[in-house]
Amino acid sequence: MCGIVGLFLKRDALQPQLGQLLTEMLITMTDRGPDSAGIAVYGGEDAFKLTVQSDDPAAFDGLDTALSQALGTPVEMRVISTHAVLTLPQEHEGQARAVLADRGLRLMGAGTSMEIYKEVGLPRDVADRFGIRAMSGSHGIGHTRMATESAVTTLGAHPFSTGPDQCLVHNGSLSNHNAMRRTLTRQGFPPATQNDTEVAACYISSRLAAGDDLGGALKGTLADLDGFFTFVVGTKNGFGVVRDPIACKPAMMAETDDYVAFGSEYRALATLPGIDQARVWEPEPATVYFWER
Amino acid sequence: MQTLDLATMPLREVNAQLQGQAPDTNQTHWVIENPRGGHAIAAGLTTPIEVTVKGSTGYYCAGMNEGATVHVEGSAGPGVAENMMSGTVVIDGDASQYAGATGHGGLLVVKGNASSRCGISMKGIDIVVHGNVGHMSAFMAQSGALVVLGDAGDALGDSLYEAKLFVRGAVKSLGADCEEKEMRPEHIALLTDLLARAGADAKPEEFRRYGSARKLYHFNVDHAGDY
Structure with a gap:
């Protein structure tokens, strides 16, 4: 079990509140992942x-x-x-x-846009020590981890970043990550850890480097990665979601004129402004969703 | 009418109050405010009270329900009405995966869509979904009826036992040992009753019935490689 939250702002007005909104979402996912937490915040071009x-x-x-x-x-x-x-x-x-x-x-x-903060500890403590609430930005992704595949360490925490301004968080476990790790290493995208999720991040980076757009890279995971996954991916100007065809890992999304939000559960979305009027849906299995600014 | 506010009252206290009602209680109608996706709301009720939840719920809402009527004015997370014994659960919005799983009895109505594994291993519950159901719905379903006014996803009724499945829309694919069956008068009668009780505006004649081909019931040495 793990918890994922993500927020992609469609209008600039909410940008100063990005860190505050993401922190509240992250804390609601504490019981899905009390081992460690991490957050990627995308500010403006810098x-x-x-x-x-x-x-x-x-x-x-x-x-x-x-x-x-x-x-x-x-x-x-x-x-x-x-x-x-x-x-x-x-x-x-x-x-x-x-x-x-x-x-x-x-x-x-x-x-030039993304900063990642992740540490071992409760999500609230991790968010507080980095002052995430005060951060502004256009989009961000957070993760609360309950480790299954590798040790509870800072490097095992999500998000994983394996390319410029790219990051990925994962709920699930991959079963072909060892073979895929060798393939990606040969292709020049070597994962730095033994963690299965980092393999998925390297896979996305390899596809983006090969010229795929975010949608194409996410679609590729359905053919090439085996196992259980809900992935949420951030790029400098994009935000994407994909679930494996079995789709046993929970996922909810919400969209308003102001934002697109992802939460492992509706609980994580319940604190967002205007959620009562938002379009709320469960993303379909084996279906790619992405937004770009 | 009694109101319990989850913004100010812990979930355990809310559920304890509801579960503590005697069968002859005079407090028969309860409202739960600010559910905000909380887990196991109104689970384990054993008296015929009515509970209205003012918003969306998380995992296992109305789980193990026995005799109560639970109405969610929003959407429900995974496992709504799981293992229901009797009573009625109505979801105004969508239901997430494995709605009504393993239910022994009662009626679950989903007015929106239900996602994957709806009615998995159902054992007597009746489920009416006004919208669509996702893949692997009614997997290993043993008895009861699953009625879908919209479409069904992949592998409907895989490894089905004796549950009756009725779908008005398209079925993406049937699971192993599930086949279309003749709609006989007793099925039209069953469907008429269920549609009426679920407030569904549909004609029984518009549905197709699916059931078990009963070929997986016994070991067949000629198919040893298929098991």
Whole structure:
């Protein structure tokens, strides 16, 4: 069992409330996943940034200076609890990743719009430590995890990001992830962990890199991934949902003129403004839904 | 009429009040406000009271119902009226997966659509869905009737026992050992009664009946590879 929430704003007016709305949704899904929680927030187009994590706050001491010197370019750093968001010129991404790996930092995500915050702990505590409520943005995806396939660690928490401004959350378990991990590794999209969900994220990234649109990439999961899944995927300007053909993992969606929302259960949607007038439906099995700005 | 507000009262207290009603209670009509998708609302009732839920519910609403009438003025999450013994459950909106699963008796009415596995392993319950039902509905259904005014998804009635299935619209595919059967006068009578009790505006003659081909009941050595 896990919990998924997602919110894609169709109008700008609600943008300052994105973090607050997503946090309320996430907390209602605590009993579906009390192990760990994570959230991806898409703000406006910004400079290129890498989000990194360390259990030891001292790891961020002087990190920006060290990275600036190594890359020969200014690097800005914003430390939020166990995470740091590093802003740097995108052409230095590869070099920066090498330096960060050398220093034992874990990469959460990369892109010009998306920031990912995830940690072990109750969803409320995770959201509070990163100040998610105060964040604004155009769309966001959150996940509460009850681990089945790999250890309860920060790196095992969702969302998984395996491409620029791309992230994926998952409720379910995949059964062909080992074979798919080898295939994706050969194709140049190696998952970093032993987690099954990361394989799905790499799969989506590989399809997007090959030129598929979000709808095409999501459709591909139905043919190539085996197991139980409800996936919610974010891209810089898009938001997509797909369920496997058996569809035993719960899913609800709501749409108004202001937003499209996803929740594992209706409970997660009940706090949204205007929900009583929203179109609320259960997404069909083996059917791709996506929206783009 | 008694009102219980889930915004101010814990679910366990609400259910305990409803479950604690004596069979001869004078407080026969209850309203539950602010359900907000909560789980197991009005589950386990054993007296013939009427409960109106003002909104949408989560998992297992009216589960194990015995004699009560539960009316949800919204949609219901997975497992609504699961294992119902008797009584009536009416959902104004849609019902999520496995509505009425394993039910032994009573009537479940879904005025919108029901999703996958509606009536799975039903054992005597009657289910009337005004809209469509999803895939694997009436899987291993043993007795009772499933009436669908709209369409049915894939694998309707897979591994069916003796439940009677009536569909007015299209059936995407029939499951293993499920076949279309002749509509006889007793089926028209059964359907007339169920449609009337479910407030459904449809003519019994518009429906097709499906039932078990009874070929899976006994082991057949010639089909050993199929099991």
